[in-house]
Amino acid sequence: MKSLTSRQEEILQYLQTHFTQKGYWPSIRDTQQHFGFKSTNAVAGHLRAIEKKGHLERIPGHARAYRIVEMPTAVPFNDNTIDxxxxxxxxxxxxxxxxxxxxxxxxxxxxxxxxxxxxxxxxxxxxxxxxxxxxxxxxxxxxxxxxxxxxxxxxxxxxxxxxxxxxxxxxxxxxxxxxxxxxxxxxxxxxxxxxxxxxxxxxxxxxxxxxx
Amino acid sequence: MKSLTSRQEEILQYLQTHFTQKGYWPSIRDTQQHFGFKSTNAVAGHLRAIEKKGHLERIPGHARAYRIVEMPTAVPFNDNTIDxxxxxxxxxxxxxxxxxxxxxxxxxxxxxxxxxxxxxxxxxxxxxxxxxxxxxxxxxxxxxxxxxxxxxxxxxxxxxxxxxxxxxxxxxxxxxxxxxxxxxxxxxxxxxxxxxxxxxxxxxxxxxxxxx
DNA sequence: TGTATATCTGAACATCAGGTCACTGTCAAG
DNA sequence: CTTGACAGTGACCTGATGTTCAGATATACA
Incomplete structure (x- = not known):
């Protein structure tokens, strides 16, 4: 799985956060507004890229329908950042x-x-x-x-x-x-x-x- | 909080299940189709009732944006001081x-x-x-x-x-x-x-x- | 210098999806 | 018998949303 650019990471993070906090996914325009974009296409482009890199799944044509693809499992028992x-x-x-x-x-x-x-x-x-x-x-x-x-x-x-x-x-x-x-x-x-x-x-x- | 009728219970359960399984909420038409309704209003009516009874929150005008209301907490099981x-x-x-x-x-x-x-x-x-x-x-x-x-x-x-x-x-x-x-x-x-x-x-x- | 990728603007466009109005029918309570 | 809650059908409107086309920069790379 290709790694994301920092901007793409931000977008994905926002999706995740919005989902966690509100309980549903943001629309493209929600995302657009959150980042202050003046075009929906800014978001659309990023989503396309993130999806292409395999970090996100979408249901084409469906509103607020995402699925974040899990990262491959890391090695257990060696991470100091305990969550x-x-x-x-x-x-x-x-x-x-x-x-x-x-x-x-x-x-x-x-x-x-x-x-x-x-x-x-x-x-x-x-x-x-x-x-x-x-x-x-x-x-x-x-x-x-x-x-x-x-x-x-x-x-x-x-x-x-x-x-x-x-x-x-x-x-x-x-x-x-x-x-x-x-x-x-x-x-x-x-x-x-x-x-x-x-x-x-x-x-x-x-x-x-x-x-x- | 008023209790739901069995049909309303079914609807709410479907929402929850769809959300759990797919990761996003179903649209009204998804729900309609799942229950075999011939009108979207059948769903709309139920959602209105469920919402009125306080079991569900919706964001008006937003697609696939729900929040299931959890029942009020009775008594905390244990103190919050988890060691x-x-x-x-x-x-x-x-x-x-x-x-x-x-x-x-x-x-x-x-x-x-x-x-x-x-x-x-x-x-x-x-x-x-x-x-x-x-x-x-x-x-x-x-x-x-x-x-x-x-x-x-x-x-x-x-x-x-x-x-x-x-x-x-x-x-x-x-x-x-x-x-x-x-x-x-x-x-x-x-x-x-x-x-x-x-x-x-x-x-x-x-x-x-x-x-x- | 040319090509590719990343980041964004702007303006449509088609359709997805919620909301509403008008009705039909059932059933239990008053 | 009437009333109200519940369960649905059907048709229609309109805003919400995803999608796409056509550029504009800027940076990295070969």
Whole structure:
């Protein structure tokens, strides 16, 4: 992935910041105004360049529809700039999505080192889930563990939090070529497979924390 | 805040899900299509209702610009004074105690929330160990996991970092009445038992962190 | 000197997308 | 029976937005 010029970096940073702060992406004209450009094309050009360099994805013709491409993973455990985030911890999420669950439902707050938790600067919302059950025992995730979830699209092999029968459970997301994707438990005693609809997956598990 | 009807709940859930999955909000027409409505006004009406009930914020005239309103916080679960500690991470500790090991031997630094890691303010030295091997696989501790160790005396059943053959390994510490204490691996394939001398135990594992 | 890249201006243009008005129908509460 | 909230259809308007064409500088490079 080619590196960005400082100006392009600024633009991307603005997108990211606006997204984080307001919850939605800025329009081209928002961006234009923020930088004081007198033409929308100034922004358009930069976006084109940033996209071409592979740092950004856009949906052509769609308003405020971006996706920031994650940087390749750095080497863990050697970065001194520790980035800490507060994350709400949920028990079981009976139905719906965590950010909509009354915050009373959060059973705690967890402070995670972003680097350690394997999180990236994608800006995706993060929450934590207390695992109930042993469906992922073979993946080393046990009852009572806290799993840190990043709300993003799942890829083949990811462990995901998925809404099944109105309950959030952890499953392995499998997507093989030529087949519809499915979810799989990892417990020899209770193997299970579920077909997936696109919107069932709530997020991807990035790390596990367990108190002994 | 008034509660939503089930249909409104569905709509809101779709917004949230689309946002989570794709990284940007759906347009009214996206939503219309998803539910198979034949009029955009079906969506518009719902959004108006959801907004009126205070579950959603919108920026009038702006495309794909929402903000889901979180429920008012009930009672903060814990005080905000989260106690964070920097902990050195070691690979394998060849011999001796980590605090005697030159700091260069640390392969990283980990920041842990004391509360989360189940640590007490006992003042006991803390360090972290990157697990090498699968000796504790049955305890859900896998190769590559980082274990946070508190240097204190072990009790029966604790998982401990122990110095065996000049290498630090994780074992279960067993101390039954009328018997000398011993260490036990938890891996059906390679069970092992070691007698213990008092000075072998370097500390007690308090929590496990794993990046997926 | 010529070419490429980066940064921006300015002015359209097409369409994406939100907003609104007029109606239809259902259902529970008063 | 009437009223009001809920759920939708259909048509239409207009502003919001992404896109593109045609330059203008400035810098680096070969």
């Amino acid at each position: 800490v985030t507060d994350v709400p911890v949920y028990g079981s999420i009976a139905a719906g999505y965590p950010d909509r669950v009354e915050s009373g439902a959060a059973i705690g707050q967890l402070q995670v080192d972003v680097e350690t938790a394997g999180l990236k600067r994608s800006g995706a919302p993060i929450f934590a889930l207390k695992v109930d059950g042993e469906s992922m025992i073979e993946a080393g995730i046990m009852d009572g563990d806290v799993v840190i979830i990043e709300q993003k699209e799942a890829r083949n092999g990811d462990i995901v939090a998925a809404l099944i029968d109105n309950e959030t459970t952890l499953k392995r997301f499998i997507q093989e070529p030529g087949r519809p994707p499915y979810l799989k438990s990892e417990n020899v005693n209770y193997p299970s497979f579920h077909p997936v609809t696109e919107l069932m997956v709530q997020g991807v598990a990035k790390s596990v924390v367990r108190s002994l | 964070v500690t920097d902990v050195p991470v070691y690979g394998s500790i060849a011999a001796g105690y980590p605090d005697r090991v030159e700091s260069g031997a640390a392969i990283g630094q980990l920041q842990v929330d004391v509360e989360t890691a189940g640590l007490k303010r006992s003042g006991a030295p803390i360090f972290a160990l990157k697990v090498d091997g699968e000796s504790m696989i049955e305890a859900g501790i896998m190769d590559g996991d980082v274990v946070i160790i508190e240097q204190k005396e072990a009790r029966n059943g604790d998982i401990v970092a122990a110095l065996i053959d000049n290498e630090t390994t994780l074992k279960r510490f067993i101390q039954e009445p009328g018997r000398p204490p011993y260490l036990k691996s938890e891996n059906v394939n390679y069970p092992s038992f070691h007698p213990v001398t008092e000075l072998m135990v370097q500390g007690v594992a308090k929590s496990v962190v794993r990046s997926l």
